[in-house]
Amino acid sequence: MSDEHTHDHSHAFDRRRLFQVGGLAAAAAGLAACINGKGSTGDTTTTTSTTLASKTDMTSMRTASSIEALLVQAYQKILDANLVTTPAVLEQVKLFQLQHKAHLTFFEAATKRGSGPVFSDPNPALVQQISQQLAGLGSEHDALQLLYNLEKQATATYQSNVGNLSDPTLNQAVMSVGGAEARHVAALAPTVGQQPVPGAFASTDGAVAPGTGGL
Structure with missing residues (x-):
C-alpha cells in the first residue's frame, strides 16, 4: 500500500473516531438495557429472563452467535x-474484534436465558464458504475486503431479523448489534474503495437465514 494511500486511511479513521465512540456507547447502553430486562422507560420490566423463548x-x-x-x-x-x-x-x-467478542457473549447469554442450547462456534456453512478466501489472503486490501464483506453480511442478517423475533427485547438487542455492525461497514468501506453509505436505505441482501449451518 502506498504512503499516500496509508495517509488517507489514517485520516479517514481519525475523522470518524468521535462519531464511532459515541455510537458504540449508545449501542452498549441498548444492549445493557436488554440484558437487564428493562425497556426504554427504565421502570418497565419484561419477562425475558423467566419466559421460555420461542424456538425461532x-x-x-444461535445463528447470530x-x-x-x-x-x-x-x-x-x-x-x-x-x-x-x-x-x-x-x-x-483490533477494536472491531473486541466488539464482536462482546456480541458473541451477548447472544450466548440471550440463548441461555431462553433455555436454548448455546452455540459458540463459527457457523460451519459460512466457514466452508470463506475458507479458501481466508487461506489465500496475501495483502492488507485482501484482508480488509474479506472483513468488509463479512460485516455487510452480519449487518444484513441482523436487519432481516428485526421484527421477526417474538421477544421484543431481542428485537431491540439485535437492532443495537446491527447498528454497531453497520458502523464497522462504514469505517471499512473507504479502505476497499467503497462509499461509507452507498444508498438511502440499508439492504438485507446476503442475510444469513436462521438455522443456516444446521443450527
Whole structure:
C-alpha cells in the first residue's frame, strides 16, 4: 500500500473516531438495557429472563452467535498473519474484534436465558464458504475486503431479523448489534474503495437465514 494511500486511511479513521465512540456507547447502553430486562422507560420490566423463548428466537440467537464467532475467528487469523500494517486501520481491526467478542457473549447469554442450547462456534456453512478466501489472503486490501464483506453480511442478517423475533427485547438487542455492525461497514468501506453509505436505505441482501449451518 502506498504512503499516500496509508495517509488517507489514517485520516479517514481519525475523522470518524468521535462519531464511532459515541455510537458504540449508545449501542452498549441498548444492549445493557436488554440484558437487564428493562425497556426504554427504565421502570418497565419484561419477562425475558423467566419466559421460555420461542424456538425461532433461539435459532436466531444461535445463528447470530455463530456469525459473531466466525467474525472473531476471521479477525484473529488476519491479525495473526500481520496482513494489516496501516497503524490506524490496525487499531480499528483490533477494536472491531473486541466488539464482536462482546456480541458473541451477548447472544450466548440471550440463548441461555431462553433455555436454548448455546452455540459458540463459527457457523460451519459460512466457514466452508470463506475458507479458501481466508487461506489465500496475501495483502492488507485482501484482508480488509474479506472483513468488509463479512460485516455487510452480519449487518444484513441482523436487519432481516428485526421484527421477526417474538421477544421484543431481542428485537431491540439485535437492532443495537446491527447498528454497531453497520458502523464497522462504514469505517471499512473507504479502505476497499467503497462509499461509507452507498444508498438511502440499508439492504438485507446476503442475510444469513436462521438455522443456516444446521443450527
